[in-house]
Amino acid sequence: MTDVLVCIKRVADATGEVVLTEDAQAVDGRHAGFTVSAHEECAVELAVRAAHATTGTATVVTVGSDDAVDQLRAALSVGCTAATHVHADPTTYGPRDVAAELAEVVRAHTAAGRPHDLVLLGNDAADSGDFQVGIRLAHELGWPVVNGAVTVEVEDDDVVARVHASSGHETYRVPLPAVVTVLEGGVEPRYPSVPGRMRARKVEVEDRKPVTDFGGASRVRLRLPPPQPSEVQVLGDGPGAAPALVDLLEQLGVLR
């Protein structure tokens, strides 16, 4: 029976125009909407599968603003059965702070008789792209960590994680408890069903206040890169442009 904790983060949807908040400390998603990263959607799917396969549980957690409960409910609607919300202003914390708070959640649940065997996270958040919360959490807990897994399966007392590397696929086998960060691509996240949405509404979310002093992200400010004027050189229209394009390939020295 594997009890999995899966960590998600509410981020601004960046498929449209990116707008910064007035204090230049965050991306303003009020008009574009909010979501979680694709890596985290896969982490939730893997958490639910691991829990079901072992008749365990999948708990979802976030460190974020009050509105982040929307993302927790979305995870509950696809199979997580419990949720924990650490209420915090995301502009005030950095990856060290998030890792410390997540570690406190693991410790608190353990003390309450709900220990987690496995913690899953996205490999990196779609907004900050810090690439380090999972590793920092593992160090906080003194657990082993595998990064960039596309599949995760629990076998006996181990977690087997498959990682896509430049040299092919690498497999890690790590004893539980462990931390694994997940990359999109190994599983297809399921869509919430109507009963799933109904069930998610009724789940009581555990609310927590941060227990550590946030140190921040060493951020001075965010800024938008200067707009790049289009300098595209159009080689032509349709198949008639083929000679010009092949000339370019020859100039670049990329033809064998």
Place this chain on the structure above:
Amino acid sequence: MILVFLETEPDGLTETSREALTLARGLAGESGGAPVDAVLVGAPSCPADTAVEQAAAYGVRDLHHATGEAFDAYGGAVWATAVEAVCRDTGAGVVVAAGTPRGMEVLAHVAARGGVAMAANVVAAEGSGPLTVTRQVMNGAVLEDMVLDEDPAILTVAGHAVEARPAAEPGAGRLVPCRPEVPGADLVARVVSAEPPPPDLSGDLTSARVVVGGGRGVGSADGFADLLELTDLVGGALGVSRVVTGNGWRPHHEQVGQTGSRISPDLYLACGISGAIQHWAGCASARTIVAINTDPEAPMVTRAHYAVIGDLHEVVPAVIEEIRRRRDAP
């Protein structure tokens, strides 16, 4: 002193490691000519002598080579132990790596152990104690200015954010073997088996010199036949957009973008790709981008260096025919 974690390929140092060395050398200059050392862990994929020679050309004084059975198989924690040991022994104030999955993972372990900040995907850095860095966030759509005022300052360099340039005066290039002690806990998370990549044209997207990309405009799984032929002709790797993997036309390991591979080829030939921000995050580091698209206003076209306006299913066969015609010409 500035320490750079290096990665290798059969020909020597990876391009992104050379870029990291170039950024480190620039920082060293700002610190009044601080030395730049480098660290290599385990059995490099090129001869160690080659790595030393190339590192020296980029201004490296000492190349610390951590060897021992514990480092033969890659493991983020155990390789970080080697970097951390060299950092401690040399008193490095700044640790730099390329912003590759391995560079990110190893330095994140070093940062976590030291309890210091890490800046990922840095595009510019200046100053010394504190260091001010600018890094890419939100898929490169936003820049973040950060101050790294802890010791050591740890950062990874975004691909092609810096042009790799050998030093005006080579470094001493001394090979310094070392055998750091490895705690047993670091050996827990290691590779237990590896499979070769599938026999297709995706190759190693992250190090390919040419990438041929296909997007929604390809239209179907069968529509990739011409792109695969062109990929083979140019000796490149095939990369696709998220729409393509989402539709099941091609496997996910070929995906380029924020949640796929970040590529930095000499040429990216983007066919039928609109250039959504998530895809742009993965390909913006290409040196030259050529877009083939029916829509002249598509972001991929307006951001590209060169474009052909037209249906890829008409243009690509014509390009293939032209390449073959020139090859067959006497």
